Amino acid sequence: MQDPDLLSEAEAVRLHAYAPYSNFPVGAALLAEDGSLHHGCNVENASYPAGLCAERVALGAAVARGARRFIAIAIAGPPGVAISPCGICRQVLSEFSPDGTLRVIARDAAGTPRATTIVELLPGAFGPAQLGHS
Numbered sequence: 001m002q003d004p005d006l007l008s009e010a011e012a013v014r015l016h017a018y019a020p021y022s023n024f025p026v027g028a029a030l031l032a033e034d035g036s037l038h039h040g041c042n043v044e045n046a047s048y049p050a051g052l053c054a055e056r057v058a059l060g061a062a063v064a065r066g067a068r069r070f071i072a073i074a075i076a077g078p079p080g081v082a083i084s085p086c087g088i089c090r091q092v093l094s095e096f097s098p099d100g101t102l103r104v105i106a107r108d109a110a111g112t113p114r115a116t117t118i119v120e121l122l123p124g125a126f127g128p129a130q131l132g133h134s
């Protein structure tokens, strides 16, 4: 699947975001190595810290369906705003990309798709290997 198609998936699920507090709806589409696609949107809460980012919702949905190896995640926020995963989501995504090659795709402020990798977003991550898991 090409980056623009994955971004379209993220943009579509963004419409389901529950973001009444921030008014910043986000969608995420996560492509697994087996070709399966998993979606998430942010789900906020009146108890603000209980809110979930789109990326972690997508990852949880994927793991619940048995996927653990991923190629790319596309993230879509409001048009005109460059979006990038928060620190917690970088850590959580990094857990499932021990080699750091997970591609992270999002549009910049001009709407141009940009791709980076999780290791570029979170170099030197603490991960499973440090706990003896590989």
Ligand code: THU
Pocket (backbone or CB within 6 Å): 019, 022, 024, 025, 026, 041, 042, 043, 044, 051, 052, 053, 054, 055, 075, 083, 084, 085, 086
């Ligand atoms: N948010 C995401 O879901 N993903 C991101 O990459 C950035 C931020 C959410 C969290 C919160 O619900 C809202 O956007 C504003 O921060």
